[in-house]
Amino acid sequence: MPQVRTRFAPSPTGYLHIGGARTALFNYLYARHCGGKFVLRIEDTDRQRSTPEAIDAILRSMEWLQLEWDEGPFYQTERMDLYQERLHALLSAGDAYPCVCTPETLDAKRQAAMAEKRKPMYDGTCRPVEREAVPLPEGIPFTIRFRSPESGATVVDDKVKGRVEFDNRELDDLILARSDGSPTYNFCVVCDDIDMGITHIVRGDDHLSNTPRQMQLYRALGSEPPVFAHVPLILGEDKKRLSKRHGATSVMAYRDMGYFPEALNNYLVRLGWSHGDQEIFDAQELMEKFDIDAVGKSSAVFNPEKLLWLNAHYLKSRPLPQLAEEVTPYLSAKGYAEPRDRAWLEKMVDTLRERAKSLVELVDMAHYFLAESVDIDDKAGRKHLVPEAKNLLQEVSRKLGNLADFNEAGIEQVFGDVIAERGIKLGKVAQPVRVALTGSTVSPGIYEVIDVLGRDVTLTRLATGVRYIDAHLPTQD
């Protein structure tokens, strides 16, 4: 059994989207699982639509997802000699022939066929009666077409879909090279996959209908087709193929929204593949356990909630130093200055990680730790910063000011003393303090908040809280 070689072959006409990422993931994992090679090839033969920006975006997305390719990236535009050579081989064998039909007449025939509810197929106007090499026309533009068999059937023995049979009469003579001489997709893929020794083609099932033609090309080119595995498409909420209309679909958008590459990979791999009841997989496990055999046949709807849940899982289980490191770019993205020091950053992140589901959300929740001062939410202020609380705030402030060791244990002691002395519930004092310190009724544990804020900021905000109470005394009517 020769070494397994898979490939991911995106066309650089836009960013790397979720569906493409999953295809890349499957190819990557399958190669790793088999101890084979994963090659990256950029299909940029459409010069009109391919851009260097898109190439860059795809490469960066792959790197971010840690889908490391072993060979490439190869660019089809740099491999024109190969296609020319193969084209001539086909031509001289009579497996391809020039076609002088103009796009206009082709289009007109297509319209007519559609109007009559006939299948819009090439009618074979330029196809030689016999399989023979014909001289190329001179002085007029022409395309090169593949001479496909007109009878029989082509069978795709697909690893996920099973046996699929196509009647050859359904397949018309596809264009191999455009009138400007440039080769087209179906031809380039086959030449490249043969040349690169690809053994397994794992791709979206939107390519299933191209497969019989590609198999015929393999044979005309003297090669046996590789193993095909057509994985189901990812659908949007409306059950339509996932597209921009469904919101964020680019891999980089997920990075920017504060998702971890591990979470995205873990989510994506479970869309169409499963391993019993297991939901969480680390990178190593994926390489061990992933197999095409366990890929399902039906398409899957993209579910942002589950992705978010997975992201929260990775957020909670990340080693703290790593998490703090990863938060940093999101901090500066929001315009916050460098945190005072590492230890403090880690402490802060640690208080928030259980409550946030993404890095962006974590940074948003951290505003009262990072901003100079805090805006007191109106509703929270009216409910908790009331006259009865003034005294409590002052008492807490005084005790905190006198605290010898300003740490969580000491802070807890302060609150313990206050409620014991006054015989009140902790909530009675914790909520006003929380509102004064964070501006809202929701935050991590109050001792943690105070500890992270530090003595100076805490006392300042407590004082501000007291002033808020004075400024919002109930009116006397």
Next chain:
RNA sequence: GGUCCCAUCGUCUAGCGGUUAGGACGCUGGCCUCUCACGCCAGAAACACGGGUUCGAGUCCCGUUGGGAUCACCA
């Protein structure tokens, strides 16, 4: 429309002839509790329909319905 693919809770899925049809997300209720989360416990929620085959069908076959993909000098 032709061709091809698909069909278990709302969603992702387990199931590979005999199960109280399992898990996960989300949802609801409860517990924990200084708030919110986390966590824990409980609950509602599915085999599209109709024929066969079989002692027995979510599982096999056929049809219907529904959904999707594809029909370029795009990839």
